[in-house]
Amino acid sequence: MSHENRPIDRTLLRAALLGAAPVLGWLAHDAGIFVSYGWPQEALGLVPMSLVALAIGAGIGAAARGRSGVGAGIVVLAGIFWVAARQGWVGLHGARAHLPLSAFLLVLAGTVAARVPRRLGPGRLAVLLGAGAGALLNARIQRIETISWIVLGSLALWWALASLTPIRRRAWLFDMLLLLPLAWFGRRAIEFLELPRADLAVSGRGTSDAAAPHQNLVLIVLDTLRADHLATYGYGRDTMPKLDAFAREKAERFSNAYSVTSWTLPSHATLFTGRLPSEHGVTHPRTPEHVKSLLGRGFTAHPLRSNVRTIAEDLRDRGYRTGAIISNASTLRVEYGVARGYEHYDARRANFVRSSIALAQMLGAPIAIGHRPYRDAATITDLALAWLDDDDGSAPFFLTLNYMEAHLPYVPPPAYRELFEDAQPTDPLHPRDEIVSLLYDRELRYLDDELARFLEGLAERGLDRDTAIVITGDHGEGFGEHGLWKHDWSLYEEVVRVPLFVVGPGHERGSVNGTRVPATAVNTMMRRLVGLGIEEQPSEDSGMRPIAEWYTLTTIPLHADEPWTKDELDRDLLSWFEGDRKWLVGSKGRVEAYDLDVDPREENPVPLTDEERERAIGLAQAWWEAHPAPAEALGGEMQGAETNDDVLDRLRGLGYVGDE
Numbered sequence: 231m232s233h234e235n236r237p238i239d240r241t242l243l244r245a246a247l248l249g250a251a252p253v254l255g256w257l258a259h260d261a262g263i264f265v266s267y268g269w270p271q272e273a274l275g276l277v278p279m280s281l282v283a284l285a286i287g288a289g290i291g292a293a294a295r296g297r298s299g300v301g302a303g304i305v306v307l308a309g310i311f312w313v314a315a316r317q318g319w320v321g322l323h324g325a326r327a328h329l330p331l332s333a334f335l336l337v338l339a340g341t342v343a344a345r346v347p348r349r350l351g352p353g354r355l356a357v358l359l360g361a362g363a364g365a366l367l368n369a370r371i372q373r374i375e376t377i378s379w380i381v382l383g384s385l386a387l388w389w390a391l392a393s394l395t396p397i398r399r400r401a402w403l404f405d406m407l408l409l410l411p412l413a414w415f416g417r418r419a420i421e422f423l424e425l426p427r428a429d430l431a432v433s434g435r436g437t438s439d440a441a442a443p444h445q446n447l448v449l450i451v452l453d454t455l456r457a458d459h460l461a462t463y464g465y466g467r468d469t470m471p472k473l474d475a476f477a478r479e480k481a482e483r484f485s486n487a488y489s490v491t492s493w494t495l496p497s498h499a500t501l502f503t504g505r506l507p508s509e510h511g512v513t514h515p516r517t518p519e520h521v522k523s524l525l526g527r528g529f530t531a532h533p534l535r536s537n538v539r540t541i542a543e544d545l546r547d548r549g550y551r552t553g554a555i556i557s558n559a560s561t562l563r564v565e566y567g568v569a570r571g572y573e574h575y576d577a578r579r580a581n582f583v584r585s586s587i588a589l590a591q592m593l594g595a596p597i598a599i600g601h602r603p604y605r606d607a608a609t610i611t612d613l614a615l616a617w618l619d620d621d622d623g624s625a626p627f628f629l630t631l632n633y634m635e636a637h638l639p640y641v642p643p644p645a646y647r648e649l650f651e652d653a654q655p656t657d658p659l660h661p662r663d664e665i666v667s668l669l670y671d672r673e674l675r676y677l678d679d680e681l682a683r684f685l686e687g688l689a690e691r692g693l694d695r696d697t698a699i700v701i702t703g704d705h706g707e708g709f710g711e712h713g714l715w716k717h718d719w720s721l722y723e724e725v726v727r728v729p730l731f732v733v734g735p736g737h738e739r740g741s742v743n744g745t746r747v748p749a750t751a752v753n754t755m756m757r758r759l760v761g762l763g764i765e766e767q768p769s770e771d772s773g774m775r776p777i778a779e780w781y782t783l784t785t786i787p788l789h790a791d792e793p794w795t796k797d798e799l800d801r802d803l804l805s806w807f808e809g810d811r812k813w814l815v816g817s818k819g820r821v822e823a824y825d826l827d828v829d830p831r832e833e834n835p836v837p838l839t840d841e842e843r844e845r846a847i848g849l850a851q852a853w854w855e856a857h858p859a860p861a862e863a864l865g866g867e868m869q870g871a872e873t874n875d876d877v878l879d880r881l882r883g884l885g886y887v888g889d890e
Contacts, residue, residue: 242292249291251282251353254591255360256332257283260588279590291340329592335363364589372799387746416710443656445760446697447545447628447735448688451501452677453494453558453715454636456706457487457729459667459674467650468676472682473701473731481699482737487730488777489705493718494561495531497704497749498568498632502540504753506779507562508857511535512566513781516802516859532859534567536867541753542571542628544762551627557604557634572630576613578605604634606643607680615687626696628760631684635677636707638716640669646676667709698734698759711831713793721778721805721814722832734759746807748777774849778805804850811836815850 255381257280264273339359343352364642457463462474462483477483490500496507507513511532542552554569556562556577569575614631621627640661647654649672655661661669681701708714717725719768730747732755733739757764780803802817810831814822821843823836838846 246292247287247532248343248353248356249293249340250288251356252336252345252360252363253287255339255357255362256336256364256589257360258357259361259364262327262589275589276588279593283589287340289338290337299793315779332363332589332592335366336360339363405421419828423451445589446626446693447756448697448699449501449628449630449756449761450681450684450699450701451498451630451632452634452636452681452701452703452729453634454638454705454707455674455703455729456636456724457703457727458724459671460729463729467671469671470678470681472524474679476682476685477731478740480739481701481731481733482739482741482743484730484743484745484747485645486505486744487702487728487747487752489703489726489728490778491720491780492705492725492778494558494704495566495568498562499534499566500749501704501752502542502568502775503534503538504541504750504757505538506750506776506857507781508779508853510538512568512778513859514783516781531566533565534570536567540568540571541677541756541762542630542759544571545628545760546571546573548762549625550760551621552629553617553627554630554633555610555617557610558632558637559604560603562632574617579603603639604637605637606631607677611680611684611687614684618691618693626760633677633681635673635680636670636703640666640673642669642672642676646672649675663715666715670709697755699732699750700734700756700759701729701731703728708885719780719783719794719799721780721803723826723830726778726805732759746777772807774853776804776806776853779803802854804853806849813846815846817850817854819847821846841855 257276260276260280263271266278286716298836339362340356343356343359351833361410432462459465459467460470460474461468462477463485468474486763489497491497493506496510497514499510499512500506503510512534513532514530515532542554546552553574554572554576556575559577559579559864562568562577564575564577569577610631614629617629618627642649650668653665653668655665655669685694688697688699705717705721706728708722708724711724712720712722714720730752736758754764771864782800782802786825798818798820801820803814805812805814807813810825812824812826814820814824821838822832823842823846824832824834825836826832
């Protein structure tokens with residue numbers, strides 16, 4: 231018999247198909263998940279690597295050739311790979327960190343199916359087992375163990391029933407159709423299980439008879455937005471043209487507004503209370519004892535002090551309808567006390583798979599589906615407009631919005647991915663340093679469109695005439711300045727100087743105000759806009775009041791090429807102004823001063839005498855001694871704490887903690 235006429239080795243072909251079947255089931259599960267979340271076009275980017283995954287599965291099946299000994303050996307090797315990755319012997323990070331478990335589940339599924347008699351359809355079983363493996367990994371990543379048992383039970387029940395029916399009635403179509411409700415069920419179960427603690431009506435409206443002006447108030451916080459990336463603040467790219475136009479036509483722009491620190495939680499607490507972090511209590515743990523007491527309960531910061539009132543509480547007591555739509559659900563959590571005073575505090579998590587799930591992603595597909603750990607701007611705007619539509623107009627309202635587009639990870643929607651220039655990251659979750667700023671700017675353009683849609687919706691409802699609006703950032707972002715990336719470990723200009731736009735009585739449209747405005751003063755502005763009493767800021771005997779504070783962070787991720795060491799960043803930090811000179815003083819004795827008029831990027835510290843250094847250290851030390859770490863017991867505000875692994879997972883998703 232010639233080589234050309236040699237029959238196909240049916241045993242080998244059957245083994246290859248059986249090896250590819252679990253992979254096909256997993257890929258179908260992934261596609262169903264992404265389509266159900268409204269990303270069908272994005273899912274197409276997974277196709278090339280999905281074909282590679284199918285080829286790998288077929289190769290494994292062909293290698294086993296249906297022989298139990300070889301199959302068992304492959305299962306053992308996959309198990310060793312999984313254990314090695316768990317123990318850190320194999321360096322896998324990001325999406326690939328889930329590859330060992332995925333490989334083990336797929337090989338196990340194929341091996342189990344290979345031992346099923348032909349009359350019971352091992353191929354169909356392998357497909358379903360692969361889909362079940364994908365659902366199990368999804369549940370594991372989401373830390374929802376209930377779904378794991380439900381998926382396993384559903385598959386077992388289905389197979390038991392299917393085995394009793396005639397073979398001709400168990401068609402492939404029936405099996406494939408089962409995958410779609412499986413994906414839908416997984417998504418709905420995740421949303422259902424998260425809803426009870428995420429969307430919480432915190433309190434009822436007050437019944438005070440105090441007369442209040444019918445002046446609505448909207449506070450919009452653009453998370454992680456640095457001022458110098460807006461054209462109206464001198465930036466070269468037109469990142470937010472609609473916001474700039476809004477400012478020129480309707481708002482007063484403040485050119486020297488400052489955040490109170492360089493991370494989200496205490497910044498928002500200051501906007502809500504008008505107090506510094508050391509006064510309202512929301513800070514990083516400041517001693518090893520505080521670290522243990524907080525992390526033991528699954529938290530990374532102290533909650534808002536119970537004796538500090540928020541503007542939402544005061545407005546609620548005056549009969550205002552109060553609401554907040556929050557994108558940064560990982561940080562601005564109810565348990566920290568920042569929801570106090572809001573009747574409606576919506577901090578639900580995103581309707582996206584929070585971490586890597588797609589098999590193609592684990593093999594290296596350069597796509598970022600499922601990696602946005604927060605609700606996008608379109609969702610926040612939709613929810614905000616819906617909240618306005620629920621208003622019967624019987625009382626004024628106070629609405630707070632938090633948008634997260636300027637925060638990592640930078641995954642702009644498809645329509646914005648070629649703005650400004652066509653450079654693209656090879657890995658969207660870990661982009662090259664030189665392209666991070668470009669991705670950031672693309673996200674800002676998307677944010678601009680959705681922010682404008684909300685402002686236009688406000689006007690279309692006739693609410694703009696009686697509504698004061700404050701738009702600002704909670705902190706900035708570092709792109710390598712001073713050797714630091716992201717935010718949350720310094721008080722340099724790139725992470726504390728933020729935009730500020732105010733619309734309302736006493737603020738001239740289209741004007742520019744060069745007055746230096748600390749975040750505490752933004753709260754005062756809002757109170758004046760709605761006629762609330764103004765609390766006098768505490769006076770300090772030292773004559774120094776910080777404009778920003780930062781307290782020791784428990785986990786400090788660093789790039790390998792950063793000039794800072796972990797020990798150098800393990801310190802408390804204060805910043806204040808004396809005229810145009812900005813001071814930065816660390817608790818380990820590091821003192822820097824900059825003249826921002828001649829050195830706005832803080833590249834050349836002002837030479838200091840020993841007396842000037844000693845004086846600065848003395849002022850900072852006096853402040854720290856007068857403002858010790860929060861001492862009140864953790865209780866009331868801190869309910870429903872998560873485990874340490876949950877907290878680290880959330881921080882990892884936002885880019886604060888590395889995969890290792």
